[in-house]
Amino acid sequence: MALSAVEILRSQSLPMVLEQEIERVILSGEFSPGDRINEKELADRFGISRGPIREALRSMDSSGLVEQVPNRGFFVRELSAEQACDVYDVRAALFGLAGKLLAERITDEGIEKLKALVAEMDAANAVDDFERYVKINFRFHEFIVTNAGNPTLAQQYLGLVKQLRLYRTRNLMLSDSMHASHLEHHAMAEAVIARDPAKALAAHTWHVEASKERLMANVSNSIHHRETHE
Amino acid sequence: MALSAVEILRSQSLPMVLEQEIERVILSGEFSPGDRINEKELADRFGISRGPIREALRSMDSSGLVEQVPNRGFFVRELSAEQACDVYDVRAALFGLAGKLLAERITDEGIEKLKALVAEMDAANAVDDFERYVKINFRFHEFIVTNAGNPTLAQQYLGLVKQLRLYRTRNLMLSDSMHASHLEHHAMAEAVIARDPAKALAAHTWHVEASKERLMANVSNSIHHRETHE
DNA sequence: CAACATAAAACTGTTGACAATTTACATTCT
């Protein structure tokens, strides 16, 4: 399966595809944070040699998904709670900027698209459809970041989101969280639709900061209850 | 010269050192943005094979200093004026966060250190010593970012600063620019010393935005006068 | 003389092999 995907795109650029594939393997949870990555194992899996694997891992090292220890190899990066908070703080600043820029630059069609996304979330939120909500939520955030008209910003932001997925936690979306998040989304969209950069900056920044706090509260909670569940 | 440096640190980690060395070569201006990077040439220069070179370049690709075009190799990244603006905007957001966090967390000793740096800049500013001012200015910024207590933030910020060096421009620090910049530095330091996060956030963000505008004004100016100088 | 086709050179992408280091394991000693 994975091999055929690599095989098909070989003509394009092998290590770039590899990067995505390895990323997928890591983020899918097959490799856990802290795990050592065996180069030969990956090479055999994709039917190639270790060279391209190492190049892909080097690249992922730079983007914070893996870490290299000299003479010991690559490890899936481990993100402590503290580090996750740090990433969230940076993400909040970037997302705030995205909201501000979007409010300055969004087109009329963009506004329609945004309204449609919000409407979709309204629907999912109304019936407590978590799975659907999470999906649209992702598209909503992606829309904001990619339409802010700043590729550097988009790249950095998406990189941080990837890093955050290394902070494994029983990410069960609670009903309360969803409703709170949804209210924030409305505030964000309102500010952007009103083309109010300052308000958008504040709303977008706040949304990520609030997300961080909800996650951390959730984590300490699930740690508290771990014994009863496992 | 470069070879001996590599030789000495070979025991530590070759490609990591290589990364710094190649970075130095690029940022020193020996390779210009848009230039193709010859792997063999670099390999010969450092007396090693192409493998580690490629690994280092892949890492630098991820951090935005070079770009890879399939089957054509690596090129020093070219930064358009628009892209430079984008990077500045992101940098402003990050630096604002750094200022805010620093104001929240700075220790008493940190405040003393900060005051000392400001005093040094005062001195250089008073006598229009550009070279000295630029140097301390760099240490000042570095202090802020590394003492904000958020390694992720520091890493991202420093990466952006490196990228900005790809935007070659006759970066002559004008007297007006220096004095304006200096005033902003005072406002930043004041906010941090007062441990006022909101004010620090605003002052630090503004400083980078103002720097961007000064640079851009400078650039259009120097473009205007290019013919007479070259 | 310019434009195009062709052949040679240069370069990148990838591989398999070898050296150096680390890890795992069995043996010995206290």
Add this chain to the structure above:
DNA sequence: AGAATGTAAATTGTCAACAGTTTTATGTTG
């Protein structure tokens, strides 16, 4: 039994060579 030590296996770091592509140089044609 448990710690220490030495050996074997596994793994990483590096290299040199080969295949495939791109670039350059050359020669030919309209």
